[in-house]
Amino acid sequence: MIDIKIENGNAKMIETVVFKASNLLKIQEGDLEYHKNFGIDLKRFFDPDIQIQNKTFEAYSLQKMAQNGINPVALAIEKKTFEQIFNYSVIAAEKGGLIK
Amino acid sequence: MTYTVVNGYSPRTYETILTECVSAVNEQFGTAYTNEEFEGTNLWKFLYATIQGMMTIENGIAELGAKMQDYIRTQNEELIIHRSSVDGFIQAMADELKLIASIKPIETGEEAGNISIAVDIDEAGSDYAEKKQQIFNTMHKYLTAGLFYNGTEQGTVTATNGQQFNYAYDLPTKTPLKVKIKVRVSENKNIFVETPNEIKEKFLNNFEKLYRMGFDFEPQAFLCIDRDLPFASEITITYSTDGGTEYTEEILQGMYDEKITINPDEIEVEVL
Numbered sequence: 001m002i003d004i005k006i007e008n009g010n011a012k013m014i015e016t017v018v019f020k021a022s023n024l025l026k027i028q029e030g031d032l033e034y035h036k037n038f039g040i041d042l043k044r045f046f047d048p049d050i051q052i053q054n055k056t057f058e059a060y061s062l063q064k065m066a067q068n069g070i071n072p073v074a075l076a077i078e079k080k081t082f083e084q085i086f087n088y089s090v091i092a093a094e095k096g097g098l099i100k
Numbered sequence: 101m102t103y104t105v106v107n108g109y110s111p112r113t114y115e116t117i118l119t120e121c122v123s124a125v126n127e128q129f130g131t132a133y134t135n136e137e138f139e140g141t142n143l144w145k146f147l148y149a150t151i152q153g154m155m156t157i158e159n160g161i162a163e164l165g166a167k168m169q170d171y172i173r174t175q176n177e178e179l180i181i182h183r184s185s186v187d188g189f190i191q192a193m194a195d196e197l198k199l200i201a202s203i204k205p206i207e208t209g210e211e212a213g214n215i216s217i218a219v220d221i222d223e224a225g226s227d228y229a230e231k232k233q234q235i236f237n238t239m240h241k242y243l244t245a246g247l248f249y250n251g252t253e254q255g256t257v258t259a260t261n262g263q264q265f266n267y268a269y270d271l272p273t274k275t276p277l278k279v280k281i282k283v284r285v286s287e288n289k290n291i292f293v294e295t296p297n298e299i300k301e302k303f304l305n306n307f308e309k310l311y312r313m314g315f316d317f318e319p320q321a322f323l324c325i326d327r328d329l330p331f332a333s334e335i336t337i338t339y340s341t342d343g344g345t346e347y348t349e350e351i352l353q354g355m356y357d358e359k360i361t362i363n364p365d366e367i368e369v370e371v372l
Contacts, residue, residue, distance in 0.1 A: 034114035
Protein backbone atom coordinates (compact mmCIF):
# COMPACT_ATOMS: atom_id res chain seq x y z
CA MET A 1 0.00 0.00 0.00
CA ILE A 2 1.57 3.23 -1.19
CA ASP A 3 1.42 6.07 1.33
CA ILE A 4 2.78 9.47 2.19
CA LYS A 5 5.08 10.27 5.11
CA ILE A 6 6.57 13.57 6.24
CA GLU A 7 10.27 13.19 6.90
CA ASN A 8 12.49 16.18 7.78
CA GLY A 9 9.73 18.46 6.55
CA ASN A 10 9.53 16.73 3.14
CA ALA A 11 6.73 14.51 1.84
CA LYS A 12 8.00 11.05 0.95
CA MET A 13 6.13 8.18 -0.73
CA ILE A 14 6.67 4.78 0.87
CA GLU A 15 5.18 1.30 0.63
CA THR A 16 3.50 0.52 3.98
CA VAL A 17 0.19 -0.40 5.58
CA VAL A 18 1.27 0.81 9.02
CA PHE A 19 -0.30 4.27 8.66
CA LYS A 20 -3.62 2.76 7.63
CA ALA A 21 -3.59 0.56 10.75
CA SER A 22 -2.54 3.48 12.93
CA ASN A 23 -5.28 5.76 11.52
CA LEU A 24 -7.89 3.04 11.98
CA LEU A 25 -7.02 2.65 15.67
CA LYS A 26 -6.94 6.42 16.31
CA ILE A 27 -10.24 7.47 14.65
CA GLN A 28 -13.48 7.28 16.63
CA GLU A 29 -16.08 5.26 14.73
CA GLY A 30 -18.93 7.53 13.53
CA ASP A 31 -16.96 10.78 13.73
CA LEU A 32 -16.24 11.10 10.01
CA GLU A 33 -19.22 12.74 8.33
CA TYR A 34 -18.77 10.96 4.99
CA HIS A 35 -17.32 7.66 6.21
CA LYS A 36 -19.05 6.83 9.47
CA ASN A 37 -18.01 3.16 9.51
CA PHE A 38 -14.30 3.91 9.58
CA GLY A 39 -12.41 3.72 12.90
CA ILE A 40 -12.98 1.92 16.18
CA ASP A 41 -15.33 2.66 19.06
CA LEU A 42 -12.74 4.23 21.38
CA LYS A 43 -15.33 5.96 23.57
CA ARG A 44 -16.79 2.63 24.65
CA PHE A 45 -13.42 1.33 25.82
CA PHE A 46 -12.35 4.55 27.52
CA ASP A 47 -15.69 5.10 29.24
CA PRO A 48 -14.86 5.34 32.99
CA ASP A 49 -18.29 3.89 33.92
CA ILE A 50 -17.75 0.60 32.10
CA GLN A 51 -14.80 -1.70 32.65
CA ILE A 52 -13.91 -3.93 29.74
CA GLN A 53 -11.21 -6.56 29.80
CA ASN A 54 -8.05 -5.86 27.83
CA LYS A 55 -8.51 -9.21 26.06
CA THR A 56 -11.79 -7.92 24.66
CA PHE A 57 -10.12 -4.84 23.21
CA GLU A 58 -7.38 -7.01 21.79
CA ALA A 59 -9.85 -9.23 19.94
CA TYR A 60 -11.96 -6.24 18.83
CA SER A 61 -8.99 -4.34 17.39
CA LEU A 62 -7.74 -7.40 15.48
CA GLN A 63 -11.21 -7.99 14.04
CA LYS A 64 -11.53 -4.34 12.92
CA MET A 65 -8.12 -4.47 11.24
CA ALA A 66 -9.08 -7.61 9.32
CA GLN A 67 -12.35 -5.96 8.24
CA ASN A 68 -10.35 -3.06 6.76
CA GLY A 69 -7.93 -5.16 4.75
CA ILE A 70 -5.07 -5.11 7.27
CA ASN A 71 -3.52 -8.41 8.20
CA PRO A 72 -2.22 -8.44 11.80
CA VAL A 73 0.61 -11.00 11.94
CA ALA A 74 1.78 -10.49 15.52
CA LEU A 75 0.70 -8.69 18.67
CA ALA A 76 3.17 -8.08 21.47
CA ILE A 77 1.68 -6.84 24.74
CA GLU A 78 3.95 -4.91 27.03
CA LYS A 79 2.59 -4.74 30.57
CA LYS A 80 3.53 -1.81 32.81
CA THR A 81 2.27 -0.82 36.27
CA PHE A 82 -0.70 1.23 35.15
CA GLU A 83 -0.86 0.58 31.44
CA GLN A 84 -0.54 -1.98 28.71
CA ILE A 85 1.07 -1.25 25.37
CA PHE A 86 -0.17 -3.15 22.32
CA ASN A 87 2.45 -3.49 19.57
CA TYR A 88 0.85 -4.68 16.34
CA SER A 89 2.82 -6.08 13.41
CA VAL A 90 0.80 -5.75 10.22
CA ILE A 91 0.98 -6.53 6.53
CA ALA A 92 -1.47 -5.73 3.74
CA ALA A 93 -4.11 -8.39 3.17
CA GLU A 94 -3.55 -10.59 0.14
CA LYS A 95 -5.92 -9.94 -2.75
CA GLY A 96 -5.54 -13.21 -4.62
CA GLY A 97 -6.89 -16.63 -3.67
CA LEU A 98 -9.76 -15.32 -1.56
CA ILE A 99 -12.98 -17.26 -1.01
CA LYS A 100 -15.96 -15.11 -1.80
CA MET B 101 -20.96 18.49 -11.22
CA THR B 102 -23.89 17.38 -13.33
CA TYR B 103 -26.74 19.50 -14.70
CA THR B 104 -30.32 18.45 -15.33
CA VAL B 105 -33.30 20.63 -16.21
CA VAL B 106 -35.24 19.30 -13.19
CA ASN B 107 -32.55 19.37 -10.50
CA GLY B 108 -30.21 22.08 -11.84
CA TYR B 109 -26.55 21.70 -10.83
CA SER B 110 -26.01 18.73 -8.49
CA PRO B 111 -22.87 18.58 -6.35
CA ARG B 112 -20.93 15.30 -6.51
CA THR B 113 -21.07 12.92 -3.56
CA TYR B 114 -18.10 12.00 -1.36
CA GLU B 115 -17.99 8.53 -2.95
CA THR B 116 -17.88 9.94 -6.50
CA ILE B 117 -15.03 12.35 -5.74
CA LEU B 118 -13.10 9.69 -3.80
CA THR B 119 -13.41 7.27 -6.72
CA GLU B 120 -11.97 9.94 -9.03
CA CYS B 121 -9.10 10.60 -6.56
CA VAL B 122 -8.29 6.86 -6.21
CA SER B 123 -8.33 6.51 -9.97
CA ALA B 124 -5.86 9.43 -10.21
CA VAL B 125 -3.58 7.77 -7.61
CA ASN B 126 -3.75 4.46 -9.51
CA GLU B 127 -2.86 6.18 -12.76
CA GLN B 128 0.01 8.13 -11.15
CA PHE B 129 1.62 5.27 -9.24
CA GLY B 130 0.66 2.30 -11.42
CA THR B 131 -1.44 0.72 -8.65
CA ALA B 132 -4.93 -0.84 -8.69
CA TYR B 133 -6.44 0.19 -5.35
CA THR B 134 -10.14 0.07 -4.67
CA ASN B 135 -11.77 2.76 -2.49
CA GLU B 136 -11.95 0.30 0.45
CA GLU B 137 -8.23 -0.47 0.25
CA PHE B 138 -7.30 3.19 -0.06
CA GLU B 139 -9.44 4.42 2.85
CA GLY B 140 -7.49 4.87 6.07
CA THR B 141 -4.09 5.71 4.61
CA ASN B 142 -2.32 9.03 5.24
CA LEU B 143 -2.89 9.93 1.61
CA TRP B 144 -6.63 9.32 2.10
CA LYS B 145 -6.60 11.52 5.24
CA PHE B 146 -5.16 14.36 3.19
CA LEU B 147 -7.67 13.77 0.37
CA TYR B 148 -10.61 13.49 2.82
CA ALA B 149 -10.03 17.08 3.95
CA THR B 150 -9.62 18.17 0.32
CA ILE B 151 -12.85 16.39 -0.68
CA GLN B 152 -14.72 18.21 2.11
CA GLY B 153 -13.42 21.51 0.73
CA MET B 154 -14.44 20.54 -2.80
CA MET B 155 -17.93 19.55 -1.62
CA THR B 156 -18.37 22.91 0.14
CA ILE B 157 -17.46 24.70 -3.10
CA GLU B 158 -19.69 22.46 -5.22
CA ASN B 159 -22.60 23.01 -2.82
CA GLY B 160 -22.02 26.76 -3.10
CA ILE B 161 -22.02 26.56 -6.92
CA ALA B 162 -25.23 24.45 -6.87
CA GLU B 163 -26.88 27.02 -4.57
CA LEU B 164 -25.75 29.84 -6.85
CA GLY B 165 -27.14 27.93 -9.85
CA ALA B 166 -30.51 27.54 -8.08
CA LYS B 167 -30.59 31.28 -7.27
CA MET B 168 -29.72 32.17 -10.87
CA GLN B 169 -32.51 29.91 -12.15
CA ASP B 170 -34.94 31.58 -9.75
CA TYR B 171 -33.80 35.04 -10.87
CA ILE B 172 -34.13 34.15 -14.56
CA ARG B 173 -37.59 32.65 -13.96
CA THR B 174 -38.76 35.79 -12.11
CA GLN B 175 -37.40 38.04 -14.87
CA ASN B 176 -39.11 35.92 -17.53
CA GLU B 177 -42.40 36.10 -15.65
CA GLU B 178 -42.12 39.89 -15.44
CA LEU B 179 -41.49 40.07 -19.17
CA ILE B 180 -44.35 37.71 -20.02
CA ILE B 181 -46.87 39.26 -17.60
CA HIS B 182 -45.88 42.93 -17.80
CA ARG B 183 -46.97 45.23 -15.00
CA SER B 184 -49.20 47.41 -17.19
CA SER B 185 -51.55 44.48 -17.87
CA VAL B 186 -54.53 43.79 -15.58
CA ASP B 187 -52.95 40.67 -14.02
CA GLY B 188 -49.50 42.30 -13.87
CA PHE B 189 -50.74 45.42 -12.07
CA ILE B 190 -52.78 43.40 -9.55
CA GLN B 191 -49.66 41.29 -8.90
CA ALA B 192 -47.49 44.41 -8.58
CA MET B 193 -49.85 45.83 -5.94
CA ALA B 194 -49.66 42.53 -4.02
CA ASP B 195 -45.86 42.18 -4.34
CA GLU B 196 -44.85 45.77 -3.65
CA LEU B 197 -47.56 47.09 -1.31
CA LYS B 198 -49.12 43.85 0.00
CA LEU B 199 -52.54 45.13 -1.08
CA ILE B 200 -55.41 43.49 -2.93
CA ALA B 201 -56.60 45.46 -5.91
CA SER B 202 -59.18 44.80 -8.61
CA ILE B 203 -60.02 46.58 -11.85
CA LYS B 204 -63.48 47.22 -13.30
CA PRO B 205 -63.99 45.43 -16.62
CA ILE B 206 -64.79 47.74 -19.56
CA GLU B 207 -68.16 46.71 -21.04
CA THR B 208 -69.15 49.55 -23.39
CA GLY B 209 -67.35 51.71 -25.93
CA GLU B 210 -68.12 54.87 -23.95
CA GLU B 211 -66.12 53.52 -21.01
CA ALA B 212 -62.96 53.15 -23.13
CA GLY B 213 -60.07 55.15 -21.68
CA ASN B 214 -61.64 55.16 -18.21
CA ILE B 215 -60.17 53.02 -15.52
CA SER B 216 -61.68 52.21 -12.14
CA ILE B 217 -59.47 50.52 -9.58
CA ALA B 218 -60.57 49.40 -6.14
CA VAL B 219 -57.97 48.86 -3.44
CA ASP B 220 -58.67 46.94 -0.25
CA ILE B 221 -57.01 49.12 2.38
CA ASP B 222 -57.89 50.29 5.87
CA GLU B 223 -58.57 54.01 5.45
CA ALA B 224 -58.63 54.46 9.25
CA GLY B 225 -55.01 53.28 9.60
CA SER B 226 -52.48 55.76 10.99
CA ASP B 227 -50.21 55.38 7.92
CA TYR B 228 -53.03 55.70 5.38
CA ALA B 229 -51.77 59.01 3.88
CA GLU B 230 -48.38 57.45 3.19
CA LYS B 231 -49.90 54.25 1.78
CA LYS B 232 -52.24 56.30 -0.42
CA GLN B 233 -49.30 58.13 -2.01
CA GLN B 234 -47.51 54.78 -2.50
CA ILE B 235 -50.59 53.51 -4.40
CA PHE B 236 -50.52 56.58 -6.68
CA ASN B 237 -46.77 56.12 -7.23
CA THR B 238 -47.33 52.46 -8.17
CA MET B 239 -50.09 53.43 -10.60
CA HIS B 240 -47.81 56.10 -12.12
CA LYS B 241 -44.96 53.58 -12.43
CA TYR B 242 -46.87 50.80 -14.18
CA LEU B 243 -50.07 52.07 -15.83
CA THR B 244 -50.00 53.63 -19.26
CA ALA B 245 -50.65 57.26 -20.22
CA GLY B 246 -53.97 58.46 -21.69
CA LEU B 247 -56.23 56.99 -19.03
CA PHE B 248 -58.84 58.78 -16.95
CA TYR B 249 -58.83 57.50 -13.38
CA ASN B 250 -62.17 57.25 -11.55
CA GLY B 251 -62.38 57.07 -7.80
CA THR B 252 -63.01 58.86 -4.55
CA GLU B 253 -59.39 58.75 -3.35
CA GLN B 254 -57.52 61.25 -5.47
CA GLY B 255 -53.95 62.50 -5.70
CA THR B 256 -51.14 63.53 -8.01
CA VAL B 257 -47.69 62.31 -8.97
CA THR B 258 -45.00 64.48 -10.53
CA ALA B 259 -43.36 62.95 -13.62
CA THR B 260 -39.62 63.21 -14.28
CA ASN B 261 -40.16 66.25 -16.54
CA GLY B 262 -42.10 68.11 -13.79
CA GLN B 263 -45.64 67.50 -15.17
CA GLN B 264 -48.37 66.69 -12.69
CA PHE B 265 -50.56 63.64 -13.34
CA ASN B 266 -53.86 62.94 -11.58
CA TYR B 267 -54.62 59.51 -10.18
CA ALA B 268 -57.62 58.09 -8.34
CA TYR B 269 -58.90 54.85 -6.91
CA ASP B 270 -61.91 53.62 -4.95
CA LEU B 271 -62.14 52.10 -1.51
CA PRO B 272 -64.15 48.89 -1.26
CA THR B 273 -67.92 49.04 -1.00
CA LYS B 274 -68.65 46.97 2.04
CA THR B 275 -71.59 44.54 2.07
CA PRO B 276 -72.32 43.24 5.57
CA LEU B 277 -73.90 39.79 5.73
CA LYS B 278 -75.80 37.84 8.36
CA VAL B 279 -75.04 34.14 8.18
CA LYS B 280 -76.89 31.02 9.38
CA ILE B 281 -75.08 27.69 9.54
CA LYS B 282 -77.05 24.46 9.96
CA VAL B 283 -75.08 21.31 10.64
CA ARG B 284 -76.76 17.90 10.74
CA VAL B 285 -74.78 15.32 12.77
CA SER B 286 -74.26 12.01 10.95
CA GLU B 287 -75.81 8.98 12.62
CA ASN B 288 -73.29 6.68 10.97
CA LYS B 289 -70.20 8.21 12.50
CA ASN B 290 -68.88 8.02 16.02
CA ILE B 291 -66.83 11.24 15.93
CA PHE B 292 -66.67 14.04 18.48
CA VAL B 293 -69.26 16.73 17.68
CA GLU B 294 -67.80 20.21 17.82
CA THR B 295 -69.45 23.11 19.62
CA PRO B 296 -71.26 25.91 17.72
CA ASN B 297 -68.43 28.29 18.67
CA GLU B 298 -65.79 25.98 17.18
CA ILE B 299 -67.85 25.65 13.99
CA LYS B 300 -68.19 29.43 13.81
CA GLU B 301 -64.41 29.83 14.26
CA LYS B 302 -63.70 27.38 11.43
CA PHE B 303 -66.12 29.24 9.15
CA LEU B 304 -64.48 32.59 9.91
CA ASN B 305 -60.96 31.17 9.41
CA ASN B 306 -61.90 29.72 6.03
CA PHE B 307 -63.64 32.95 5.03
CA GLU B 308 -60.47 34.89 5.93
CA LYS B 309 -58.30 32.47 3.91
CA LEU B 310 -60.47 31.94 0.83
CA TYR B 311 -62.31 35.20 0.26
CA ARG B 312 -60.98 38.49 -1.06
CA MET B 313 -62.51 41.69 -2.44
CA GLY B 314 -64.14 41.24 -5.85
CA PHE B 315 -64.76 37.50 -5.44
CA ASP B 316 -68.26 36.06 -5.64
CA PHE B 317 -69.52 34.94 -2.23
CA GLU B 318 -69.99 31.15 -2.46
CA PRO B 319 -71.40 30.27 0.98
CA GLN B 320 -71.00 26.48 0.75
CA ALA B 321 -67.24 26.80 0.08
CA PHE B 322 -66.40 27.93 3.60
CA LEU B 323 -67.33 24.72 5.45
CA CYS B 324 -66.87 21.21 4.09
CA ILE B 325 -67.58 17.82 5.67
CA ASP B 326 -64.25 16.22 4.69
CA ARG B 327 -62.04 19.21 5.46
CA ASP B 328 -63.73 20.87 8.44
CA LEU B 329 -66.60 18.95 10.03
CA PRO B 330 -66.09 15.17 9.63
CA PHE B 331 -68.89 14.43 12.11
CA ALA B 332 -71.54 16.05 9.88
CA SER B 333 -73.79 14.50 7.26
CA GLU B 334 -75.09 17.78 5.86
CA ILE B 335 -74.04 21.45 6.09
CA THR B 336 -76.27 24.29 4.91
CA ILE B 337 -75.06 27.87 4.91
CA THR B 338 -77.48 30.68 4.15
CA TYR B 339 -76.97 34.44 4.27
CA SER B 340 -78.96 37.62 4.32
CA THR B 341 -78.03 40.97 2.77
CA ASP B 342 -81.06 42.81 4.18
CA GLY B 343 -80.38 42.56 7.89
CA GLY B 344 -82.01 39.18 8.45
CA THR B 345 -85.36 39.45 6.67
CA GLU B 346 -84.62 37.00 3.86
CA TYR B 347 -81.99 34.25 3.76
CA THR B 348 -80.68 32.50 0.66
CA GLU B 349 -77.99 29.95 -0.23
CA GLU B 350 -77.45 31.22 -3.79
CA ILE B 351 -74.05 32.49 -4.90
CA LEU B 352 -73.75 36.26 -4.38
CA GLN B 353 -72.17 37.87 -7.47
CA GLY B 354 -69.53 40.35 -6.31
CA MET B 355 -68.80 43.66 -8.04
CA TYR B 356 -65.12 44.47 -8.66
CA ASP B 357 -65.08 46.83 -5.64
CA GLU B 358 -67.46 44.87 -3.41
CA LYS B 359 -66.15 43.49 -0.16
CA ILE B 360 -68.26 41.13 1.90
CA THR B 361 -67.90 41.63 5.64
CA ILE B 362 -69.16 39.26 8.33
CA ASN B 363 -69.40 40.26 11.96
CA PRO B 364 -68.80 37.18 14.19
CA ASP B 365 -71.85 38.22 16.26
CA GLU B 366 -74.01 38.00 13.12
CA ILE B 367 -73.38 34.28 12.64
CA GLU B 368 -75.92 31.78 13.95
CA VAL B 369 -74.93 28.15 14.27
CA GLU B 370 -77.44 25.33 14.73
CA VAL B 371 -76.34 21.74 15.29
CA LEU B 372 -79.15 19.24 14.58
